[in-house]
Amino acid sequence: MKPTWVVRAALPLALLLLALLVVLSLGAGDLPLGPARLWAGLCQRDELAATILWQVRLPRLCVAMLIGAALGASGLVMQAYFRNGLASPGLLGVSSGGAAGAVVAIGLGWSTVSLCVLPAAAIVGAFFATAAVLVLARRGASTERLLLAGVALNAMLGAVTSYVLSNFTLTYERNAQIVFWLLGGLEDRTWEHALMAAAVIPCAALLWPLGRPMDLLSLGADEAQSLGVDVRALRRRLLALSTVMTALATAVGGTVGFVGLVVPHVLRLLVGPEHRRLVPLSLVGGAGFVLACDLLGRAAGGLRLGIVTALVGGPYFLWLLRRQA
Amino acid sequence: MAAATPGVNALTIAGASVPGRLHPVELRLTPGSLVGLIGPNGSGKSTLLQVAAGLLPAGPGQVAWQGRPLADIPVVERGRQTAWVPQEAAFEFGFSVRSVVGQGRFAHGDDGRGVDEALRRLDLLGLADRPVNRLSGGERHRVLLARALATAAPLQLWDEPLAALDPRHALEVLVLAEELKRAGHALLLSLHDLRLAHCLDRVVVMQAGRLRAYGPPDEVLTPELLREVFGVRARVAPGLTIELP
Numbered sequence: 344m345k346p347t348w349v350v351r352a353a354l355p356l357a358l359l360l361l362a363l364l365v366v367l368s369l370g371a372g373d374l375p376l377g378p379a380r381l382w383a384g385l386c387q388r389d390e391l392a393a394t395i396l397w398q399v400r401l402p403r404l405c406v407a408m409l410i411g412a413a414l415g416a417s418g419l420v421m422q423a424y425f426r427n428g429l430a431s432p433g434l435l436g437v438s439s440g441g442a443a444g445a446v447v448a449i450g451l452g453w454s455t456v457s458l459c460v461l462p463a464a465a466i467v468g469a470f471f472a473t474a475a476v477l478v479l480a481r482r483g484a485s486t487e488r489l490l491l492a493g494v495a496l497n498a499m500l501g502a503v504t505s506y507v508l509s510n511f512t513l514t515y516e517r518n519a520q521i522v523f524w525l526l527g528g529l530e531d532r533t534w535e536h537a538l539m540a541a542a543v544i545p546c547a548a549l550l551w552p553l554g555r556p557m558d559l560l561s562l563g564a565d566e567a568q569s570l571g572v573d574v575r576a577l578r579r580r581l582l583a584l585s586t587v588m589t590a591l592a593t594a595v596g597g598t599v600g601f602v603g604l605v606v607p608h609v610l611r612l613l614v615g616p617e618h619r620r621l622v623p624l625s626l627v628g629g630a631g632f633v634l635a636c637d638l639l640g641r642a643a644g645g646l647r648l649g650i651v652t653a654l655v656g657g658p659y660f661l662w663l664l665r666r667q668a
Numbered sequence: 669m670a671a672a673t674p675g676v677n678a679l680t681i682a683g684a685s686v687p688g689r690l691h692p693v694e695l696r697l698t699p700g701s702l703v704g705l706i707g708p709n710g711s712g713k714s715t716l717l718q719v720a721a722g723l724l725p726a727g728p729g730q731v732a733w734q735g736r737p738l739a740d741i742p743v744v745e746r747g748r749q750t751a752w753v754p755q756e757a758a759f760e761f762g763f764s765v766r767s768v769v770g771q772g773r774f775a776h777g778d779d780g781r782g783v784d785e786a787l788r789r790l791d792l793l794g795l796a797d798r799p800v801n802r803l804s805g806g807e808r809h810r811v812l813l814a815r816a817l818a819t820a821a822p823l824q825l826w827d828e829p830l831a832a833l834d835p836r837h838a839l840e841v842l843v844l845a846e847e848l849k850r851a852g853h854a855l856l857l858s859l860h861d862l863r864l865a866h867c868l869d870r871v872v873v874m875q876a877g878r879l880r881a882y883g884p885p886d887e888v889l890t891p892e893l894l895r896e897v898f899g900v901r902a903r904v905a906p907g908l909t910i911e912l913p
Contacts, residue, residue, distance in 0.1 A: 426760045426761075427760060428760065428761070555774070555778065556774075558763070558767075558771065559771050559774060561760065561761050562759055562760070562761070562763065562768065562771070563754065563758075565718070565723050565752070565754060566752075566754060566812075568722075568723060568743070569721050569722075569723060569746070569747065569750065569751065569752040570747045570751075570771055570772065570774050570775060570815075570819070571743060571744045571745070571746060571747020571748065571774050571775030572743070572747070572774065573743040573744075611761070615762065615763070615764070616761035616762055616763050617763070617767065
């Protein structure tokens with residue numbers, strides 16, 4: 344049993360940590376801003392600081408937090424859905440599905456038509472991947488099955504991406520755009536991107552009340568059904584939410600791996616498996632984790648976000664696999 | 669086959685079937701009955717229990733609880749009316765024993781009523797704060813039974829509740845089942861131990877997806893039937909008898 348004070352203080356502590364990361368993230372950069380200048384910039388009283396904050400750092404910060412919250416919560420939902428602590432949007436190929444959808448949209452030149460095209464294409468791609476995982480996992484979602492299904496899906500969807508990159512007649516800029524975007528990063532993110540990802544917020548609000556039934560679902564679908572959970576409706580809602588959130592994160596941030604795996608897992612170790620706590624915590628924790636990784640990458644001289652999350656999450660995942668075996 | 673008690677049946681299964689697993693079945697359970705479900709492996713016991721619990725479609729047939737067709741009962745209310753205990757007790761996540769038993773109150777708005785009593789009855793008070801995924805098989809089964817008890821549902825469907833339990837806990841569960849019966853609950857539980865089946869009021873014998881026989885164990889479990897259904901020779905002989913002190 345976890346000490347109760349840890350469980351109770353977890354959300355306030357996580358919020359405090361997130362606030363601290365927000366301040367650090369806004370202050371750090373080529374022109375470091377102290378708290379006083381930060382405040383002046385936010386209030387538009389310092390012109391240079393205001394420009395840097397409002398044009399560069401704030402949109403980047405918002406995008407980072409939305410991506411993190413979306414991926415953290417998606418991972419949590421998938422782990423409860425498949426009753427497997429190793430399920431996550433990246434490993435199951437849902438992120439790759441979103442990426443493939445978005446790449447096709449960029450490749451066809453649709454992404455310039457409207458702001459909504461890229462996220463919409465990512466959502467379509469992610470739903471294809473989710474459907475494929477569901478079919479493959481119908482006969483049981485053991486770790487081996489899920490991971491192998493993920494390997495196959497990731498490879499196939501990667502092939503779609505490669506095909507677009509190699510066979511479409513693309514301008515050099517468009518190719519570069521795809522490649523940089525695929526690497527997963529927060530460089531040059533604008534308010535437009537933040538707006539694209541803002542749909543994560545209503546998704547999170549819809550997910551919020553599902554924590555309790557997720558507890559029951561995570562211990563077995565038939566059991567949950569017999570205890571009074573409308574399992575079909577719950578599953579539909581959970582899948583839709585996690586897929587859309589993953590797709591949105593991918594649409595604005597490219598493929599950022601391991602957030603959905605690491606965040607819910609660490610939180611479960613800290614506060615236990617109750618989803619009423621884990622849902623808000625993984626939203627906040629995901630946002631904080633991505634901010635921290637971004638800060639790390641910037642401190643290391645400009646490592647892209649996707650590289651940092653992989654460097655942090657990869658070893659953690661391998662450690663988990665070893666522990667599970 | 670139907671019991672002659674007037675009033676509404678706790679469970680009515682009329683012509684329910686599952687392709688390849690269960691031929692059309694008729695079964696009625698009155699309130700205050702304790703019925704054992706026996707039969708060889710693969711004879712359809714679990715399938716019948718799942719159909720009765722509304723977890724598998726009844727095909728062309730119908731399932732009703734307290735006289736109400738299942739289709740008319742909203743999902744949340746089903747959680748208050750019937751408890752189903754699965755045969756396999758596997759937990760991926762480390763919920764505490766107390767919180768899993770507390771899930772039995774989900775359909776009651778998580779009011780937590782009767783959880784402590786359920787823990788006590790299944791001898792789980794000492795394990796209440798332990799994570800369920802670290803328990804032994806028998807302990808996990810007791811957690812599932814405690815959760816079913818916590819629902820306070822009038823219809824209890826237990827799939828092999830005794831198979832994983834040690835002799836004392838198995839007997840205690842039978843005593844508990846007897847008490848629930850006397851309090852007016854209807855219980856249908858599958859089991860393999862033919863000697864324990866003799867402690868029950870009635871048994872249903874299944875063979876190859878069909879109901880083969882129904883009635884008091886003394887009348888139904890004849891050596892001829894046991895030989896035919898299970899392929900074993902039965903005889904009454906003095907041997908080891910166990911009971912609670």
